[in-house]
């Protein structure tokens with residue numbers, strides 16, 4: 001059965017002076033699917049997300065989300081999407097409930113509806129018990145789930161998650177994965193995520209795209225990609241190396257530490 005496409009990019013390109021960070025990317029994402037962008041540090045994943053969330057303007061090309069062009073109608077796009085950046089995006093001094101209520105108000109939800117939705121998402125993310133505690137007392141996994149709930153307050157059709165599990169302990173990773181899959185199941189939310197974790201891409205994604213130096217190196221289902229590298233029992237790591245000619249773990253140490261530090265510093 002043919003699925004409806006929710007997002008298409010057409011030769012989406014971003015140059016920073018002479019350097020091309022994203023080079024004529026053309027991909028399509030079906031409604032209700034989880035799509036992962038993989039690639040080594042500097043491959044252009046965050047740049048791609050920033051273009052699709054209208055934080056950056058393309059140098060050329062376009063992307064269409066639910067029929068709306070990011071180039072022509074950035075304000076309409078912002079109502080259609082939710083975004084969880086790599087950096088912490090909740091306030092550590094407020095409670096989980098207060099953080100969500102703030103966002104509900106930002107999106108102009110009437111007071112009664114705002115409270116209902118906050119409670120609905122706290123329940124969905126299994127954060128009711130901690131709802132009235134300051135967020136700085138939350139674990140990394142709880143913070144991530146709260147951030148995802150926050151990005152959902154206006155019921156966006158599409159969510160962008162930039163490295164949703166970086167810096168989390170194994171239990172945090174599992175609960176975040178479980179809730180990302182539930183979002184797709186219960187709300188039919190279309191999700192584009194970036195990740196360095198091959199297992200994450202393999203377990204969550206309907207389709208995976210590999211970027212290498214700003215260019216699309218491969219796209220397909222995890223199964224198709226594993227078959228395409230033609231070794232018996234090939235893993236997503238093998239696929240990564242095959243298409244990007246780099247190791248998935250290159251330079252991870254510093255990157256992970258830096259991200260964790262950013263988290264700690266921001267929450268005080």
Ligand SMILES: Nc1ncnc2c1ncn2[C@@H]1O[C@H](COP(=O)(O)OP(=O)(O)OP(=O)(O)O)[C@@H](O)[C@H]1O
Pocket residue numbers: 016019021039040041042043044045046047048255
């Ligand atoms: N504002 C900017 N000015 C100049 N160069 C930039 C800018 N933003 C990104 N770049 C460069 O563009 C390239 C792609 O960066 P990007 O952050 O998109 O990579 P990434 O795949 O998300 O990497 P990571 O896995 O480290 O997050 C990098 O070489 C980066 O240095």
